[in-house]
Amino acid sequence: MTIGVFGTSVKRTEDPALIRGQGLFVDDIKRDNEAAAAFVRSPFAHAKITSIDKSAAEALPGVQAVYTADDVRSLGPLLAQVPIGKLRPLLADGVVKHVGEAVAMVVADNAATARDGADAVFVDYDPLKVVVDPEYAATNEALVHDDLESNIIHTWEEGDAEAVQALADREDTVVTSVKMVNQRLIPTAIEPRGVLAEWQHGYDRVTLHSTTQQPHAVAGALALTFGLPGVSSARVIAPEVGGGFGRGLNVYAEEMLAVFASRELGRPVRWIETRSEASKSTTHGRGWAATATIVSEPDGNFLAYSLVGVADMGAYSQNFSVAIPVLGQFTMPGQYKWDAIYWKMDCVHTHTPTVDAYRGAGRPETSFYVERAVDTAARDLGMDPIELRKKNFFQPEDFPAATLIGMSMDSGDYGGNLDVLVEKADIAGLRAMQETARAEGRYFGVGIATFVEACGLAPSGFADAGVSWAGYGLPSAFNESAVVRVHPDASVTVVTGTGPTGQGHETVWSQIASDRLGIPMERITVVHGDTKDTPMGIGTGGSRSAAVGGVAVAIAADRTKEKAAKVAAHLLEASEEDIVFADNGAHVAGSPDKNVPWTDIAATAYQPHKMPEGMEAGLDMTAFFDPSNLTWPYGSHVAVVEVDPETGDVELLKYVAVDDCGNIINPMIVGGQLHGGITQGIGQALLEAAVFDDEGTLITSTLTDYPIPTATDVPSFDLHKTTTPTDANPLGVKGIGEAGTIVSTPTIVNAVVDALSPLGIKHIEMPLRPRRVWEAMQEARA
Amino acid sequence: MYPREFDYVAPASLDEAFGALGDDSKVMSGGMSLLPLMKMRLFSPATVVDIGRIPGLDAIEDSGDHISVGALVRHADTATSDLIKANAAALATAASLTGDVQVRNRGTTCGSLAHADVAADQPAAVIALGATMFAQSASGTREIAASDFFVDAMTSALRSDEILTGIRFPKAGPGEGSAYDKLGRRGGRSDYAVAGVAAWVKKSNGSIEDARVAVTGVGTKPTLAAGVAEALIGSDGSDAAVKSAAEKAIDGITVLEDLYGSVEYKSHLAKVYVARAVKAALANAG
């Protein structure tokens, strides 16, 4: 019997099924009379479609239908929450705008035949001029969409450029300016996307199983696209999903198209993405080129910071699109006090797959820029990077801290957190090792980066700024709801609107409910990812689930307990205020031996004649939680690397992290999030890049050429914490899902640049593959 | 990912396998390379002949002055065999650095050789070890020298009706040693070789009496670096001698640029790894 105590490392309740291969994923759910879809995808990044010959495909035995833009044009383009820029046609309509764009859909009796059918569709293309590089796109020398006036679809601008410039122009200031690319990445969840669409003729309802992180948004999009009476006619289920990382924070054309085919054919239609298809048809992440500039006084006092550049949006806007950079804007100033800041980001279309959320979404980008720039400034100023950071951090007494970007950061002790890192990682010892190594001609680097992120989207007011599912017909704040239902046998169902993809919500939500109710976790079942069960849910992303969804569970549990206390008081003939819950039941304070078990309380609660006069039956409460602010987790990380002077190969020797995510519900799960997150950020620093050639062909479309780090590529991480609770929610939790990814990337790059600083190297573009590092060393040595 | 339709046969003997092989067939041993290529529809053979159930092909045998490795010996077996580690460290190391645990448990040494990937590890080792390859068909067995076996990218000297039933290489005699080292595509020694080098040396009386060095990853096929061996033979094996021999690492090799390196970088790496592998082989030679 496990009472899920808040703050303990309860083992993950979802693991037995997952580890034994018994978890039910989209492709495990089978239906009678299924058909399967496969897509014909464009090999060109920009081309006119001159003809499509479907006849050979249609003639194949087992092929049921071949659909093109002519069949689906009336459904309109794919809906987006932030419909700025060009929206994606469900199937390419006369022209293709990126490699991998869907041109036709073949539906057949099974997946192999559908694939054969797709191979038998002959499309003639007339290639057009391709725009791949976002900086080139921003010049508008060639247009990505000739019906748009500019490739720049939106510009974010905040702060005071003149004030920054005035400080830079002052004679006594030091100006550090670095232009850097935060390269485009391919989110690689272990389970590719997949859908199973079931149109119920006669009822005109639809059920869609999908690998989504946001089922409600998809349901809203289905209702609008297919003209259903309302969202109540669309049921979207995210069963077990093998990873999200933001790729599931979207609404996809294949979801709409599978439903369309199911409606047309009167059969359930399944589509399961292949791995190489995923690299082109699923959203990408990052893709920025920007210049970060710090103006400081010679003693290291920071005066001004600016970040100016372009963000690649790909060919079409989906879901959040141009809103991703603005999440980065929230944390653009970092943890530092500035007198002036300026931020300007042009969002541009290019002939490449759509860019949208990827673990961290905007915040890894801005954190990378500020942390790389701070390290560079330390070098320019001849100061220790730790001292420079501490000198300019917001101090504990500054909180709640107002930033020049218009945010109010809840709580923090940035210097205290960094001090813990200095001690735990023995920075002094590492510097001594570095000195010895350098004397031997070895390139040994110690890289530090610190960060603050903005999590817990979002207070209700953010809905007016577009943080909502209004784009899918569901005007709603980014709040979360939960239902806590104590059944007559005192077992519990917790229903949540969050959409876990491996994070462990079943464990943590039942831990919260168990902690609040005093009912063992074994008797609690968490239900998630089904729009039929929840009044409204936003989903899982932006490290928001615990700080918004988890809090809703706690509140719903408290409400249920309040009612249970009334019933218990009645049974114990005591007053409600004296009721204490313990030992899987309740007693009157001071008399623990006279305990009414939860089973008696629950049974009574469903039999009004045994209950207090006038009380209604049931132990079932719903709560919506609207946080009062974003939450602002932070931390300090250090990486130790050695670079092979002959080959440029980077060896990661040691990694130590001190994170502050407020109160911790389950330390093991927090550790797991950090392990995965740090590894993913290391992937960006050292290995990963979506590389296109000049024709816009993705040349890293398989995992052979797009290496992602695995457990064998990284050292064992040494994790520590400080705890500064937030007051934005009653649990004091801040969020940890993205922290590791946000900070590990600049940490690694800072370490490699530190290792190579004797050569005078100031920056190397990511990924720091041996080739790039060697080239930088060669150039520096020449 | 679905391959095109194909016939699958799992013969119980080599003779049965030869009967099933034809112009449009493929032998499958571990399937680690064949199946992904079929799923991506880059290969679409009409028939797959799975040799995995043929008895007698999975042995590592000590035949006096030679060691033979059968067609079904897995990378993991090659990597951990005491016999191979003691006599052919280059091959044991190359096998231990091939792919990941899953690949090493399923894939076979002979499958990797037959596949002849430009960046595969074990081909370099068998060239340096002076191995002989046994290409067997219904009409008999051809013995092919490892240095003649790799013809071009993904092309070996095997005919489509032949099975590589095994390889054989000499045991290490006195003063002989070998080694393999590489820079992997994921950094360190992980993944396919950006540049990989296998070296075999024979020392006597304080100098190098004989040597064979093979380079993989940088060109269209794993290649014997004859110039390096020539420079090493007769030298004292000092660091300076090794360094100067390593300068000949890419003589006769057309180095190709790819995602992992420019021609200049890969040429440089070939030299670096020739020096590293030769030094390690000298150390192994005791």
Ligand SMILES: Cc1cc2nc3c(=O)[nH]c(=O)nc-3n(C[C@H](O)[C@H](O)[C@H](O)COP(=O)(O)OP(=O)(O)OC[C@H]3O[C@@H](n4cnc5c(N)ncnc54)[C@H](O)[C@@H]3O)c2cc1C
């Ligand atoms: C994730 C991953 C990582 C990898 N990393 C590396 C690496 O780091 N280094 C490296 O060198 N390799 C690497 N590989 C390749 C791997 O080593 C090969 O896939 C494997 O060794 C091939 O052996 P197999 O038995 O699986 O051959 P199969 O896949 O069965 O066959 C491969 C080819 O060889 C032919 N063939 C196989 N056996 C015979 C035979 N006995 N006679 C005639 N023809 C035959 C087949 O017809 C086919 O054309 C990696 C592969 C994967 C999947």
